[in-house]
Amino acid sequence: AKEKIRQQCNDHYVEDPQNLEEQAINLVGPDMYEKLIRGYTEKQWGRPCTELPAFIIRRIPVRFTYDNNYFYDTYQGIPTDGYTAMVERMIEGIEVKLHTDYLEDKSYWNSVAEKVVYSGPIDAYFDYKYGVLGYRSLRFETEVLDMPDYQGNAVVNYTDRETPFTRIIEHKHFEFGTQPKTIISKEYSMKWQLGDEPYYPINDRKNNGLYQKYKALTESENNVIFGGRLGEYKYYDMDKVVGVAFRKAREVLG
Ligand SMILES: Cc1cc2nc3c(=O)[nH]c(=O)nc-3n(C[C@H](O)[C@H](O)[C@H](O)COP(=O)(O)OP(=O)(O)OC[C@H]3O[C@@H](n4cnc5c(N)ncnc54)[C@H](O)[C@@H]3O)c2cc1C
Structure with missing residues (x-):
């Protein structure tokens, strides 16, 4: 794989890349670009990669292992009972005004x-x-499904251009839920305007x-x-x- 990617990068190298597509191909070659980067990036930004500036991706982390964690950090996890419980304990006795x-x-x-x-x-x-x-925004479509497990994983990314959402989150896998039903959220990238999140x-x-x-x-x-x-x-x-x-x-x- 390393040799193949190196070869493709050499064959398609562009001096002084002018857009994200050229930059990405310089970094990982055309196969990885087409499979993993193009569709996903175009959905994220709502524009073709040829119209996006090169500087958005200076570096693409590539690793040749079976470690499918997104981050490299030694310690990774979710607080027991989730963030709400953790924050509630952190601010116990402190006055908080909401809304x-x-x-x-x-x-x-x-x-x-x-x-x-x-x-x-x-x-x-x-x-x-x-x-x-300026910002990009997101829209979530959440569904309750009558099955214990939908995708076997907390997050699955859809890197193709045709699927309209960028990923599906299945919340129970963050805490190994054993409920008979499951809740999933489809995440759509969205144009932002003042007033949106x-x-x-x-x-x-x-x-x-x-x-x-x-x-x-x-x-x-x-x-x-x-x-x-x-x-x-x-x-x-x-x-x-x-x-x-x-x-x-x-x-x-x-
Ligand atoms: C879709 C998505 C996925 C992410 N996934 C991850 C991940 O997997 N891992 C990770 O490490 N990070 C992730 N992040 C990033 C993480 O959410 C941020 O790092 C974190 O929320 C930043 O904290 P913050 O305090 O700067 O901002 P925020 O969490 O946005 O907090 C700002 C607060 O200020 C309040 N506020 C704003 N204006 C006012 C006002 N006028 N009056 C009163 N209150 C106000 C807001 O209501 C909000 O509560 C993700 C972000 C997004 C958008």
């Missing part, structure tokens, strides 16, 4: 707190004065430039810390976002 939009009464919240950590969209904080940052930042040059303008404004917001995937307009995995939060806390608390 409260900080931006609707910013000056009040700022007056009751010495420091505010704002994890919402950075452009919303500044009332979109320079324009709206922002999922994936589109870190192209235009949006990154816009983000930098907003970031410059945060300098004068002395008591507000902008953090997280929306506050920093950056895709973060959970461990990464927790890591940044720890570092920031150490920096602020000394």
Whole structure:
């Protein structure tokens, strides 16, 4: 496999790739590109790979093993009883207000707190004065099926162009559920507009430039810390976002 991929990369190498297709073929050759990357990427971004910029994939992790974990991390897992239970235990005894939009009464919240950590969209904080940052969104279709097991796995990705969804999540496999029924969610990539749930930042040059303008404004917001995937307009995995939060806390608390 290694030899085949190397050979294909050599045969199809393009100097200075101009789009995602050329870049991907440089990295893994045409067979892997067609089978695993093209359809999935076009669904994710809603555009042909030839019209997507090359810089979206600088690197494609390729491994020649039977390890089908998505990540490389030594320790991987889901908290016992799920995240809701874990977070409930973490915030026990701490006052939490739900369904409260900080931006609707910013000056009040700022007056009751010495420091505010704002994890919402950075452009919303500044009332979109320079324009709206772009995202991709997702739509989930959830079904209850009258069978104990649908796909034998928590996540199955559909990398072809014809299947309209990108993956099916079968929730019970995260906790080895033994229920007689099963719940699956089909995940569809979707165009985002203001008001939809922002999922994936589109870190192209235009949006990154816009983000930098907003970031410059945060300098004068002395008591507000902008953090997280929306506050920093950056895709973060959970461990990464927790890591940044720890570092920031150490920096602020000394
Ligand atoms: C489909 C999908 C799958 C993912 N899968 C994985 C995975 O398998 N593994 C992994 O490690 N990571 C995964 N992630 C990434 C993970 O979800 C993020 O790393 C994590 O949620 C980032 O945390 P955060 O605190 O920055 O942002 P969020 O979790 O989005 O939290 C921000 C919070 O701020 C609140 N907020 C925003 N604006 C306001 C406001 N004006 N007033 C009050 N509250 C406000 C929001 O309601 C929200 O609760 C996935 C992300 C997506 C979209």
